[in-house]
Amino acid sequence: MADNKPTLHHMNCSQSQRILWLLEELNIEYNLISHERNPPDHPTRPYHSPPSLVAAGHYGKAPLLITGAKDGSRPIPESSAIATYLIRTFDTEDKFGLKNGDWIRDETLVSINSTTFNHVSIQALMFDWGVLKANDAGPNFPSSGKGYWSVLGDLEYELKNGPKGGYFMGEHPGRADIMLEFQIAMVKQRNWADLKTDYPLLDAWLERVYARDAWKRGMAKGNGYDLSMFPKIPERR
Ligand SMILES: N[C@@H](CCC(=O)N[C@@H](CS)C(=O)NCC(=O)O)C(=O)O
Structure with a gap:
């Protein structure tokens, strides 16, 4: 079979x-x-x-x-x-919780991850690589500013006001937690924002994810996870 x-x-x-x-x-x-x-x-x-x-x-x-x-x-x-x-x-x-959990919340968070969050992250990468310059960015520059990273404020709000248990979807990570890990790891590893100071719930969430046995097993089976490996190109303008 x-x-x-x-x-x-x-x-x-x-x-x-x-x-x-x-x-x-x-x-x-x-x-x-x-x-x-x-x-x-x-x-x-x-x-x-x-x-x-x-x-x-x-x-x-x-x-x-x-x-x-x-x-x-x-x-x-x-x-x-x-x-x-x-x-x-x-x-x-x-x-x-995809069957009987709060699928609307899950879908909303996954959508934030792949639209708003992804959009801002790609822009931040373009700054890092010197493709976008400070003057191109308009009123929201610098990229580390809170206005620029309002999506992080939205996610902090969701952790504060969502179901209790430590994860976006409650006591067990949901699909949204899985999807958000990469984007938030990019912010942390590339120093785009100070998570610990400005978004403490998000920072604690990431630590909680990394303390899970399943995460550790995945890391042990993988071949490296250094998201700062793509170098920053200094601002020239
Ligand atoms: N939309 C895809 C994106 C996949 C993607 O872009 N993966 C990157 C790694 S983070 C990649 O394979 N890049 C290699 C390349 O572009 O050649 C997804 O969500 O899975």
Whole structure:
């Protein structure tokens, strides 16, 4: 009989680390294929996906999940679709609350993560890389300002006013917690904001995530998670 063991294509220092975390939380068997980002001195694609990951599927990015044979060995190239698939398929006890939990809250937070939050983070990266300059930014500059990072204030508000238990979705991390880890790790590791001082609940949330056994197991199986590896280019204007 066909089994349903998924395969994760993972890359170091990337958002697929959160999918490794999820797989460990689900406590299921899976195959792991680890890829290493191209080196900084790569002639055409520094820091990008290596040829092995490009060859793995049309999108050539991490994460890429291939479902087990029972589900058609189907490639899923997007983090939130992967998270939804894995939880719907393997969370038989509904620990993540996708069946009977507050799915509207979960969906709202996942949407904030992939729209507003992602938008501001990409802009912050463009500052780091010197593609955007201070003068281009308009009234919200500098990027470390609270106005610029109002999405962090929104998430702090959600932790304060949401269900008790320490996670966005309550006592157990939900899909939203899994998805938000990467974006908040980017802010922390790249020093875009002072989480401890300005967003203490978010900071404590991240520490709580990193103290989980499943997170630690995922980190041990991964191949590095240094999101500051892409260097800052000094402001020239
Ligand atoms: N929208 C995708 C984005 C995937 C993505 O951009 N992954 C990055 C790693 S953080 C990547 O593989 N970059 C390599 C490249 O662009 O060559 C998702 O949410 O999973």
